[in-house]
Amino acid sequence: MALAMACTVMALWFRPWRMLAGPLLTPALAALALLPWLWLLPQKMPQGLQVQLSGACLLVLMLGWPLAVLVLSGVVLAVWLLGHSDPAAALSQWVWIGLVPATLALGIGALLRRWLPPNPFVYTLGRGFIGTAAAVFLSGVLLETAHEWAGGAPHEQALVARWLMAWGDAFLTGMFSAIFVAFAPQWLATWSDERYLKSPKP
Template sequence: MGLETLILIALLGVSVSMRPWRLLRGSGSALLTPLFASLTLLPWLWALPRMHAMPLALQLSGACAVTLMLGWPLAVPVLVLVGLLSAIITPAPVAEIVAQIVWFGLVPSTLSLGLGVGLRRWFGERPFLYILGRGFLGTVLCTFAGASLALWMGHDIAHTATALGLVGRWLLAWGDGFMTGMLTAIFVAFKPQWLATWSDRLYLRQR
């Protein structure tokens, strides 16, 4: 738990130092809708593994979707709140909640940020890469990486061998990818103001 606590404090500290609440001012007030939607829906998805007994817990992250909608600085405190709210829905030991926040929230979110920076630097601002690279395939890779690190850190899945757990996490990561990719495509087409990481000026060359 020590390492996970340090990761949580460090990422939250960097996020808060960037004053992410400024994104909600003026035209950024459109982000209030995805913000409240995240705080309403995600705690239930995060609480789901503790609400039923199955060999492989149905854990959907949604962290990459939140990052695309709110931007990384604002996504970090939101994901921490999501973890705390999920603990209210289904109580669990503090160590378990911290591990869930870090490995299924903050780590995929931070990896998604790095992936987005890399895609823009290497390939430029292309709508196809934004939707497919960041929204779909990027979510699969970042979510699976976070889940794999959780297993590597000793958070094994109950009644499941580690190798089988990796296969299960890989399949569940695709569920996250389809969900995030679908939302990204819909929002780009109909609600671009709900995506803090999207810009018509950059991706569509509009002035």
């Protein structure tokens, strides 16, 4: 709860709703309409180790971190209202499937901007594909570690499953980021034609 509230307060401090006056309104509404159904899938699966796609890293690329945090808040609220999970499970999903991967993706993106050249392939493969895989997997590792520290029984093959699901998330994020770069760059708040498509100096 402390982590969730800290992220929410920090996101609100940036007043990200101002970005909805432009082209980002469409992807924000689409995320609110589609992402809850993706997050509800584990409730329809057999009991056991429940892993799922996140979509948080794609939201960060599309909306920026502050607005992505607010959209994820709406997503988890819809999941709680439409599904049958208790508030604690919804909170855990909000933090470990949404906020933590989104924050890690923000940090990985900052490192790539700092140390790698501004190239479209760095953006789509680095931030969209490899960065997403790293962020989602690290979030899963942190979740499993916190679960064990809290006295929970370790799940066999849990990290293997989270590793595989992280690459599924990476594939979707990398694919959509490449499509949006080519056909709808206005839907990517983290994309800049001036930065990534500028001509090299002679």
